[in-house]
Amino acid sequence: MAKIKNYDDLVSVGDAASRRVVLDIAEAALRRLDAYHRIKSITRLDGDILTIGERTWDLSRKRNVYLVGGGKAANHMAMAVDEVLGDRLTAGVVIVKIAEDTDRFSRTEIHVGGHPIPNRAGYEASLKILDLADTAGPDDLFIAVISGGSSALMNCPIDTVSLADEMAATDVLLKSGAGIYEINAIRRHVSQMNGGMLAKRIADRGAELIGFGISDAVGNPPTGDIGVPYAAYASTPIGPDRTTLADARRVIADYDLADRLPRSIVDHLLTVGDEGETPKDFPQNTYYLLNTIPDALACAREAAAERGLPVTILTSFLEGEARDVGAVLASVAREIQAYGNPIAAPCVVLAAGEATTQIADSSVIEGHGGPGHEVVTGFALGAAKTTGAALLSIDSEGTDGTTSAAGGVTDSSTLARANAAGVSLHAALRGHACHEALGAIGDVIVTGNTGTNLCDLNILYVPKAG
Numbered sequence: 001m002a003k004i005k006n007y008d009d010l011v012s013v014g015d016a017a018s019r020r021v022v023l024d025i026a027e028a029a030l031r032r033l034d035a036y037h038r039i040k041s042i043t044r045l046d047g048d049i050l051t052i053g054e055r056t057w058d059l060s061r062k063r064n065v066y067l068v069g070g071g072k073a074a075n076h077m078a079m080a081v082d083e084v085l086g087d088r089l090t091a092g093v094v095i096v097k098i099a100e101d102t103d104r105f106s107r108t109e110i111h112v113g114g115h116p117i118p119n120r121a122g123y124e125a126s127l128k129i130l131d132l133a134d135t136a137g138p139d140d141l142f143i144a145v146i147s148g149g150s151s152a153l154m155n156c157p158i159d160t161v162s163l164a165d166e167m168a169a170t171d172v173l174l175k176s177g178a179g180i181y182e183i184n185a186i187r188r189h190v191s192q193m194n195g196g197m198l199a200k201r202i203a204d205r206g207a208e209l210i211g212f213g214i215s216d217a218v219g220n221p222p223t224g225d226i227g228v229p230y231a232a233y234a235s236t237p238i239g240p241d242r243t244t245l246a247d248a249r250r251v252i253a254d255y256d257l258a259d260r261l262p263r264s265i266v267d268h269l270l271t272v273g274d275e276g277e278t279p280k281d282f283p284q285n286t287y288y289l290l291n292t293i294p295d296a297l298a299c300a301r302e303a304a305a306e307r308g309l310p311v312t313i314l315t316s317f318l319e320g321e322a323r324d325v326g327a328v329l330a331s332v333a334r335e336i337q338a339y340g341n342p343i344a345a346p347c348v349v350l351a352a353g354e355a356t357t358q359i360a361d362s363s364v365i366e367g368h369g370g371p372g373h374e375v376v377t378g379f380a381l382g383a384a385k386t387t388g389a390a391l392l393s394i395d396s397e398g399t400d401g402t403t404s405a406a407g408g409v410t411d412s413s414t415l416a417r418a419n420a421a422g423v424s425l426h427a428a429l430r431g432h433a434c435h436e437a438l439g440a441i442g443d444v445i446v447t448g449n450t451g452t453n454l455c456d457l458n459i460l461y462v463p464k465a466g
Contacts, residue, residue, distance in 0.1 A: 034451030053227025065091030071147030318353030326378025367433020370401020
């Protein structure tokens with residue numbers, strides 16, 4: 001089944017040849033990254049013996065086996081575990097961003113939570129997971145599947161913070177310009193679930209935990225052999241937390257949030273003692289890391305090489321204001337085509353990471369969008385100077401920002417096509433309405449759930465001049 005659902009529409013406008021290059025590479029990369037296949041490649045059940053990579057578990061010694069988790073790629077992750085365990089699974093509760101018609105489960109409940117803003121459905125499903133943990137015992141096994149987005153989807157604030165306050169805080173943080181590590185420093189320290197708090201609940205009952213994770217953290221290295229337990233696993237609801245209370249307090253000060261965040265959150269973070277710190281160590285747990293951001297680039301590089309195209313990886317640490325990222329990539333394309341730096345055309349340039357969009361005043365918002373939408377819109381403004389250049393920018397899990405689209409693809413013809421259609425790309429960026437602008441000219445990419453979640457994937461193609 002194709003990952004990019006509207007491929008034919010996307011190559012029916014603009015520079016079709018260049019758009020095919022970036023779309024084909026993205027399609028191939030997303031197929032290789034799908035966590036369903038990654039988990040199935042290392043996991044099997046033979047009678048009562050569960051094998052994951054190089055380790056085995058005798059399930060005849062377990063009273064209950066529970067599947068829990070959440071995230072934007074958790075559909076495919078949970079399907080793989082549910083399928084492998086079959087009737088040996090006691091129960092499962094997994095929280096996802098979007099439920100798909102193709103999702104198939106035998107003993108797992110799927111709940112649709114809120115992302116990027118938490119919602120009540122995610123909160124109530126989180127309470128179900130915590131109830132499983134609180135009633136477990138030493139003979140029980142938890143298998144957790146976690147990907148990016150779990151902080152919002154598996155929301156369950158501490159008793160002194162209301163769900164409404166958590167929702168309001170998330171909105172403020174996402175518009176503050178803070179990076180995801182900084183945002184999580186606050187969210188994890190007001191949660192009963194995140195920052196390792198779920199793992200702590202399980203450990204307190206003496207139950208065993210196996211975790212499958214996809215890391216969307218900028219800076220993590222490539223995975224290597226995914227069948228080998230990953231000793232450095234950290235963060236999310238099931239791992240030790242690297243953020244601290246001191247980090248959370250610093251974010252409040254650095255981004256001037258004391259009067260913008262809900263009072264209940266600020267008061268807690270500024271006054272709580274050591275009892276409010278998140279757990280830092282779970283040596284007894286077994287973790288498997290399925291994908292990291294550099295893996296997305298490796299898969300895209302392989303796909304480009306298979307097509308006979310020279311390819312270079314620019315960075316896996318890409319961060320910054322989304323529209324500026326697009327403008328920089330347009331300048332890179334121009335340098336390549338004009339002078340052959342840092343690689344000669346025709347070529348593919350890859351970059352991944354997590355661009356952000358700062359919105360100081362929500363009243364300026366006139367539509368919808370996300371960082372990927374704004375990256376390609378910013379690119380389009382400069383790409384008209386580079387014949388045939390095309391850029392694809394997607395949130396690799398399939399939904400970008402406040403939209404149900406993965407992102408967009410623009411090329412050197414986009415600005416002219418937008419102007420001819422009466423669409424102002426400058427206005428779209430000012431009003432954070434790039435989804436509507438790109439949709440009007442056929443430049444929005446639709447995938448649905450992809451089975452992975454590795455932040456932004458940017459694929460730039462630059463042909464030879466003229």
